[in-house]
Amino acid sequence: xxxxxxxxxxxxxxxxxxxxxxxxxxxxxxxxxxxxxxxxxxxxxxxxxxxxxxxxxxxxxxxxxxxxxxxxxxxxxxxxxxxxxxxxxxxxxxxxxxxxxxxxxxxxxxxxxxxxxxxxxxxxxxxxxxxxxxxxxxxxxxxxxxxxxxxxxxxxxxxxxxxxxxxxxxxxxxxxxxxxxxxxxxxxxxxxxxxxxxxxxxxxxxxxxxxxxxxxxxxxxxxxxxxxxxxxxxxxxxxxxxxxxxxxxxxxxxxxxxxxxxxxxxxxxxxxxxxxxxxxxxxxxxxxxxxxxxx
Amino acid sequence: xxxxxxxxxxxxxxxxxxxxxxxxxxxxxxxxxxxxxxxxxxxxxxxxxxxxxxxxxxxxxxxxxxxxxxxxxxxxxxxxxxxxxxxxxxxxxxxxxxxxxxxxxxxxxxxxxxxxxxxxxxxxxxxxxxxxxxx
Numbered sequence: 001x002x003x004x005x006x007x008x009x010x011x012x013x014x015x016x017x018x019x020x021x022x023x024x025x026x027x028x029x030x031x032x033x034x035x036x037x038x039x040x041x042x043x044x045x046x047x048x049x050x051x052x053x054x055x056x057x058x059x060x061x062x063x064x065x066x067x068x069x070x071x072x073x074x075x076x077x078x079x080x081x082x083x084x085x086x087x088x089x090x091x092x093x094x095x096x097x098x099x100x101x102x103x104x105x106x107x108x109x110x111x112x113x114x115x116x117x118x119x120x121x122x123x124x125x126x127x128x129x130x131x132x133x134x135x136x137x138x139x140x141x142x143x144x145x146x147x148x149x150x151x152x153x154x155x156x157x158x159x160x161x162x163x164x165x166x167x168x169x170x171x172x173x174x175x176x177x178x179x180x181x182x183x184x185x186x187x188x189x190x191x192x193x194x195x196x197x198x199x200x201x202x203x204x205x206x207x208x209x210x211x212x213x214x215x216x217x218x219x220x221x222x223x224x225x226x227x228x229x230x231x232x233x234x235x236x237x238x239x240x241x242x243x244x245x246x247x248x249x250x251x252x253x254x255x256x257x258x259x260x261x262x263x264x265x266x267x268x269x270x271x272x273x274x275x276x277x278x279x280x281x282x283x284x285x286x287x288x289x290x291x292x293x294x295x
Numbered sequence: 296x297x298x299x300x301x302x303x304x305x306x307x308x309x310x311x312x313x314x315x316x317x318x319x320x321x322x323x324x325x326x327x328x329x330x331x332x333x334x335x336x337x338x339x340x341x342x343x344x345x346x347x348x349x350x351x352x353x354x355x356x357x358x359x360x361x362x363x364x365x366x367x368x369x370x371x372x373x374x375x376x377x378x379x380x381x382x383x384x385x386x387x388x389x390x391x392x393x394x395x396x397x398x399x400x401x402x403x404x405x406x407x408x409x410x411x412x413x414x415x416x417x418x419x420x421x422x423x424x425x426x427x428x429x430x
Binding site for chain 1 (some may be wrong): 406
């Protein structure tokens with residue numbers, strides 16, 4: 001959003017947005033997360049998984065969700081990763097029973113509910129539509145942007161079981177884009193944990209609280225499904241590159257650069273015109289929504 | 296035996312809370328302007344932005360808002376406790392507190408369960424507020 005402002009104001013012509021981290025080999029991610037614990041460490045409370053697991057457990061209490069919903073997300077995204085040679089989990093298929101045998105990490109989350117920790121980098125270049133049309137590659141444009149940051153510490157938060165920041169960020173982005181959910185061909189959702197995908201799609205309005213299990217069931221998000229989600233495998237099964245995993249995948253899909261996992265006749269999906277991307281931070285404390293279109 | 300787990304690092308905002316724990320009381324900040332009970336501690340009221348504040352004593356009774364069961368020790372000093380429960384407890388006065396649920400099988404913990412504070416004196420100067428099923 002800042003980059004769009006800088007382009008609109010004429011401050012910049014081309015903006016490189018990049019991310020790189022030796023998160024796995026350097027151990028950087030665990031250092032970052034353990035420093036965040038503060039006095040919570042006194043009670044043995046560390047890292048992001050447990051924070052999201054607290055939100056997910058309360059959601060299980062308030063409406064129908066839980067591992068029976070989340071397994072469709074973990075397994076569905078793995079099927080996409082199995083089509084993507086760059087994905088960390090490319091060679092590692094996962095069935096529903098594999099999911100159910102996955103060890104508990106912080107219950108109610110199993111290992112398979114957690115994103116990867118990955119060495120790597122991602123980048124994309126943002127410019128004005130006018131300049132982009134003079135470049136040799138297919139153009140992907142931003143139709144809508146939204147941002148909403150509920151911010152409150154999870155101890156004080158009222159948004160843990162929704163609506164999260166996704167509700168208002170989504171409304172802003174759809175309003176700017178002038179489209180509805182029915183116009184979306186695929187979603188690239190920030191998926192630090194399986195539950196994050198459920199609560200984000202729920203808050204965008206794809207289904208109501210407790211309706212996720214039925215919505216995801218039957219391969220909805222998988223290759224050939226009616227609403228493909230996280231078509232690279234996502235943070236769960238491709239690579240953890242912060243919000244750039246979903247955003248760059250959305251751009252690549254609309255450019256037609258995704259090889260075997262390219263949405264189209266080969267995957268049993270339509271060639272996408274519009275892709276909805278999300279990012280979120282903290283324990284559901286910040287949210288950004290970006291709607292992209294081809295040309 | 297020395298205590299090997301992390302200890303609180305009281306700051307300007309959190310010291311009164313930990314001082315209260317040492318006396319086996321849960322103290323929460325109350326805004327002198329609007330009466331809002333707030334946690335986590337902060338120098339400004341999130342409701343009305345007033346700075347005047349006082350610390351008031353809670354009853355120690357509450358209910359489990361949410362909880363998780365750790366099956367992995369992120370810090371090796373917690374390995375002997377696995378599986379252990381971290382919970383958000385809603386105190387009967389309103390604010391929530393992060394804590395452990397003890398004296399209870401992790402499989403028996405549930406949301407909205409009634410709990411009460413007990414105290415674990417871990418050093419000469421530090422006591423931790425933990426919770427167990429209400430008697």
